[in-house]
Amino acid sequence: MIVATSCSAEEPLTLVELPSEPLGSRDVRVAVRAIGVNPVDWKMRSGGPLRLAHRILGPRGPLVVGVDFAGEVVEAAERADLRVGDRVVGGTDFSRKQLGSYASEVVVRDEQCAVLPASVSFEVAACLPVPGVTALTCLELGRVREASRVLVLGASGAVGLATLQLTRARGARAVGVCSTRNAALVERYGAIAVDYTKGDALAAAAPHGPYDLVVHAVGTATYPLRACRSLLTRRGVVALVVIRPADYPALAHRDVATVLGRPHRAVLEQLVSAVARGELETLVEEKIPLAEAERAHAMSRGGRVVGKLLLIP
Ligand SMILES: NC(=O)c1ccc[n+]([C@@H]2O[C@H](COP(=O)([O-])OP(=O)(O)OC[C@H]3O[C@@H](n4cnc5c(N)ncnc54)[C@H](OP(=O)(O)O)[C@@H]3O)[C@@H](O)[C@H]2O)c1
Known part of the structure; x- marks a missing residue:
């Protein structure tokens, strides 16, 4: 081989x-x-x-x-x-x-x-495997269902694009933070695009919240955890897809969790079915x-x- x-x-x-x-x-x-x-x-x-x-x-x-x-x-x-x-x-x-x-x-x-x-x-x-499993795990963590609100930081990466589409498939609403060049792509998947090149993206996302789930696929050096947590509903959660040692103490808070996208058959089957149904591109x-x-x-x-x-x- x-x-x-x-x-x-x-x-x-x-x-x-x-x-x-x-x-x-x-x-x-x-x-x-x-x-x-x-x-x-x-x-x-x-x-x-x-x-x-x-x-x-x-x-x-x-x-x-x-x-x-x-x-x-x-x-x-x-x-x-x-x-x-x-x-x-x-x-x-x-x-x-x-x-x-x-x-x-x-x-x-x-x-x-x-x-x-x-x-x-x-x-x-x-x-599909790592990004898709990560996206689905985040949605489960945030108990995302119809009418939930999801904020996706890093919306044009693989995890972000999967999260936008799987959020839409659940009848929930997504807001995606992206650059100008990717705004049309984010909107194509039914999300509201927030352009981070035009100023404070978290402040611009706030009026579309509060959020049941913030999928953090960029890193807290760029989008600080405290500001993300301030956008949550009472039972909301920030899913840290990217984690750095400085974030470890925050994991003691009920509204912060890490996510590990580890592929296995049951979740892969859900992703493949979503593709076959036309819900996930x-x-x-x-x-x-x-x-x-x-x-x-x-x-x-x-x-x-x-x-x-x-x-x-
Ligand atoms: N915990 C886990 O199991 C797990 C699983 C998968 C991925 N990850 C981690 O999650 C991160 C994302 O991975 P990925 O595969 O989705 O994509 P990626 O390749 O890391 O994401 C690249 C995308 O991020 C966008 N981006 C860059 N800076 C940004 C900013 N400040 N705000 C919003 N978007 C920004 C870029 O577009 P522009 O430059 O145009 O903005 C680009 O489209 C990586 O660090 C990866 O290691 C963790």
Whole structure:
């Protein structure tokens, strides 16, 4: 199998050949057709708590980053509930000693994958796992239902765009904070756009609130937590998708929580169904060959990607 590997932020991702991984009793081998790039993929290379967790819990050998993938099952263990030929979407999990998804094939447990209907392409599916699961987890946390109000900070990123659409699908109202160039996109998904380049975005969002949920996908250095909390309803919550150590003390408050988007079958099936029903669209900024994964990381690190970058093995 071919993987893209790099042991640090400084050493560029390069393709190497590794022996295929053996299957566990409920594992499947998936030939990867498309890989969704997430900021966590380059954050993992940069050291910090994520890398430490990977060192302690992850597999030995070269660091292969990446979580999201879509592809075709090419081998299934006897106890796996998937079959050769199934088209699937899923996410790898280093805490199960699995290599990442920047690879020509992955080996994962059956329950980490959902089967794709013929109407959902590999490229659409590969955009879904981490951002979609994160968005749905936020909506559950905020108990979002009809007539709820949701403020999305970072509305044009992958998490933001999924949150806007899934909010609309629940009959709730979204306000999306974005730059001028993305305002029309945010409005296309039924949200009110607040342009952060035109002044204090939280002050501009306040008249559209109060909010049952603030999805914070930018970081509290940019949009301070205290100001976000002041926009909440009495039972509202700020879901911190991006967390930094300075935020840890605030987690003691009832109205602040962190969210971890960890793909698994039940949630992936909800996302795939939302796509099939036409409630959730994906937006790909660029498709990039896996051999150029380093360029994809440079783009993602720049923080300006609208929707998703895909890698194609
Ligand atoms: N906790 C979890 O499980 C989890 C899961 C997924 C993602 N994350 C984290 O969440 C963050 C977002 O990830 P992502 O994949 O959605 O997208 P991303 O690639 O980080 O987001 C880029 C988007 O953010 C917009 N943006 C930049 N500065 C902004 C600002 N000040 N206000 C509003 N929007 C701004 C950019 O558009 P403009 O430049 O045009 O504004 C661009 O469209 C990342 O830090 C990621 O690591 C965490």
